[in-house]
Amino acid sequence: MSLRGLAPLLMAVVLTPACFAEVTRWEIKSREPYLAGKSLGEVGKYERLVGKVYFAIDPKNEANKTIVDLPLAPHNAKQQVEFSADFEMLVPVERSKANGAVFYEVNNRGKNTAANLIDGGGDDFLCRQGFVVLWSGWIAEVQPGNNRWILQAPPATENEKPLRGLVRNEFVLEQAAERAAVAHRANLGSYRPALDAQRNAILSFRERETDSRRVVPRADWKFVVSDVVEGGVKGQLPLVEVELVGGLQPGLIYEVVYEAEGAIVQGVGMAGIRDIISALKYAKSGEQNPLIDGTGKSLVNRAIGFGTSQSGRLLRHYLWEGFNLDEQGRLTFDGVISHVAGGGLGSFNHRFASPTRTNGQHDEHLFPADYFPFTYGDEKDPHTGKEDGILRRSRLAKSSPLVFHTQSSSEYWHRSGSLVHTDPLAKRDAELPSNVRIYSFGGTQHGSGAGYPGAKGGGQLPASPADYRPLMRALVVAMDAALKDGTEPPASVYPKLSDRTLANWPANESGWPGIPGVNYPQVIQRPSLVDRGPWWEKDGIASLEPPVVKQAYEVRVPAIGPDGNEVGTLNLPAITVPVGTYTSWNMRDTSIGAAGELLSLQGGFIPFAKTKEERLAKKDPRPSLAELYQGYDDYEAKYLTAAEKLVAQKYLLAEDLPRLKALCEKFKPWFDSPAVGSR
Structure with missing residues (x-):
């Protein structure tokens, strides 16, 4: 399977005669040297542009017809809907040093993740590669302040009155509090409860997702609603809190259902x-494109979209709803990296949408995030008979980008990750489209670890220390090479039903070795088909909250080897040459309530015994360090050999070998005991 025909095809799209883009203007509020003018590798210095970008889109254009409530937004004299978003852009000062690609990160709740996951915490990898790096606001829930990027979405009205409708929010605390924001996360707004209907609002709680809801007497709680203003900017949605007599307790799932007013057209976030x-790719006017030169040529001719978690789900949703073609039918993203999105889409484009919500086994389980379709190619929903796939519209419109789906193995437990590559009932492996790669990182958790075990925190185990960031850097380079000149990307690596590296999750089926003192999970995140009322499917309007749960979809997890580590996955040297077991799950500790439920998005770590004698005394079935290695030098040699193999396969960059060696050296004290190396 070759991608060598891809680059000429993309170039042909780039050279399509340009029409006016739907960006009307860029307002650059500040232009300053990035990092005080520090030179970044061979590319040299960068400058940082900050401001606002303005849009006007046509509700009647085919490209916009999937945007829920767009016809109900205010129209200008040209019958277009206007909105705006904050942006930030990093551009090489010496424009000729740019590599021709824009790396657009779909920010996560107003902040970037690439600085950590790709730049590695501060070495500006993306700039050293010559990318134009760009962020813009796409979420209206995000509150102003702390340089967060915000979308100013248009309101939706009927007869010049704000739309009203049913809204559900859910929040879980890790420590007791008198009041809490219903948004579940900091720095987010929520839809305003209608003043004349607040008496009908319902607050309930339950300890576990499947427990019956216990309704709190209406007289015992109240809403606290306040507008957030930061730097003269007012949040589009207010801060909505619940205050309870006697206080809110940790671990409980609090749910509040109420009639809200003031719906906005959140779906324009994807259009933006x-x-x-x-x-940036096609506009010839400086007002519409700040990256053109004196001849009208743009600095960029290809675009990579990158998103982490919620933002990775947004990119999947963006492709699913056909946004990869603009109003003139031109390709937008040439490549997409959807990172730790699991099998999800999102609450991105319906009335009273809440794009910051996700799905978990304990937290936020019933929000619209994990729902059919799950796979990139077409599959049939066994519960409805509907056939669909993430790339169905793109394939039919010949606008499918190159897709890298990267995920930690925690996504299999927390984010229904197996549904990306199986049928919905996990009976067979799904067929992967030729333009899609899946890379599942074994022994890792949703957010990358730092390489060395830390404190236990709110879980029953310390969080997984596996640092998958070097893998991400190599895959960014591989994607751009594929887009630029057709270089074949590294092969997909993910566990499969066909070779039994993908297994059912109970311990006796997954291969879990049964480590004494470690509780294996008895729960997992499984998506359900739910009923949100008769207007949901067609109009994006929920009238049943909480929704009615119907049939479930099936999930699987990576199989486990004798040392407790996962097989069939793309494994770092830390996993293939281990000093312990890196679990892709962790469970809530009693200190934060709901003990035994999954600790959202977390993995864990369980070190090996140092000697065979220690292992036998603990009845640990896994090999000890002394049985695996002759000493630290032996361990390091095997570790570096594993790293060099990944470099040869293009899953790692040679420049990151010293970084991996430094991670390896952190474990040297573990081998200092004279017993290690003696069998």
């Missing part, structure tokens, strides 16, 4: 991303 990329 589309049109920003379109403008």
Whole structure:
């Protein structure tokens, strides 16, 4: 399977005659040297542009018809809907040093993740590669302040009155409090409870997702609603809190259902991303494209979209709803990296949408995040008979980008990750489209670890220390090479039913070795088909909250080897040459309530015994360090050999070998005991 025909195809799209983009203008509020003018590798210095970008889109254009409530937004004299978003862009000062690609990160709740996951915490890898790096606001829930990027979405009205409707929010605390925001996360707004209907609102709680809801007497709680203003900017949605007599307790799932007013057209967030990329690739006017030169040529001719977690789900949703073609039918993203999105889509485009919500086994389980379709190619929903796939519209419109789906193995437990590559009932492996790669990182958790075990925190185990960031850097380079000149990307690596590296999750089926003192999970995140009322499917309007749960979809997890580590996955040297077991799950500790439920998005770590004698005394079935290695030098040699193999396979960059060696050296004290190396 070759991608060598891809680069000429993309170039043909780039050279399509340009029409006006749907970006009307860029307002650059500040232009300053990035990192005080520090030179970044061979590319040299960068400058940082900050400001606001303005849009006007046509509700009647085919590219916009999937945007829920767009016809109900205010129209300008040209019958277009206007909105705006904050942006930030990093551009080489010496424009000729740019590599021709824009790396657009779909920010996560107003902040970037690439600085940690790809730049590695501060070495500006993306700039050293010559990318134009770009962020823009796409979420209206995000509150102002701390340099967060915000979308100013248009309101949706009927007869000039704000839309009203049913809204459900859910929150879980890790420590007791008198009041809490219903948004479940900091720095987010929520839809305003309608003043004349607050008496009908319902607050309930339960300890576990499947428990019956216990309704709190209405007289015992109240809403506290306040507008957030930061730096003269007012949040589009207010801060909505619940205050309870006697206080709110940790671990409990609190749920509040109420009638809200003031719906906004959140779906324009995806149109804004589309049109920003379109403008930078195709627009010839300086007002619409700040990256053109004196001849009208743009600095960029290809675009990579990158998103982490919620933002990775947004990119999947963006492709599913057909946003990868602009209003003129031109390709926007040439490549997409959807990172730790699991099998999810999101609450991105419906009335009273809440794009910051996710799904977990304990937290936020019933929000619209994990729902059919799950796979990139087409599959049939066994519960509804509907056939669909993430790339179905893109394939039919011949606008499918190159897709890298990267995920930690925690996504299999917490984010229904197996549904990306199986049928919905986990009976067979799904067929992967030729333009899609899946890379599942074994022994890792949703957010990358730092390489060395830390404190236990709120879990029953210390969080997984596996540092998968070097893998991400190599895959960014591989994607750009594929887009630029058709270089074949590294092969997909993910566990499969066909070779039994993907297994059912109970311990006796997954291969879990039964480590004394370690509780293996009895729960997992499984998506359900739910009923949100008769208007949900067609109009994006929920009228049943909480939704009615119907049939479930089936999930699987990576199989486990004798040392407790996962097989069939793309494994770091820390996993293939281990000093312990890196679990892709962790469970809530009694200190934060709901003990035994999954600790959201976390993995764990269980060190090996140092000697055979210690192992036998603990009845640990896994090999000890002394049985695996002759000493630290032996361990390091095997570790570096594993790293060099990944470099040869293009899953790692040679420049990151010293970084991996430094991670390896952190474990040297573990081998200092005279017993280690003696069998």
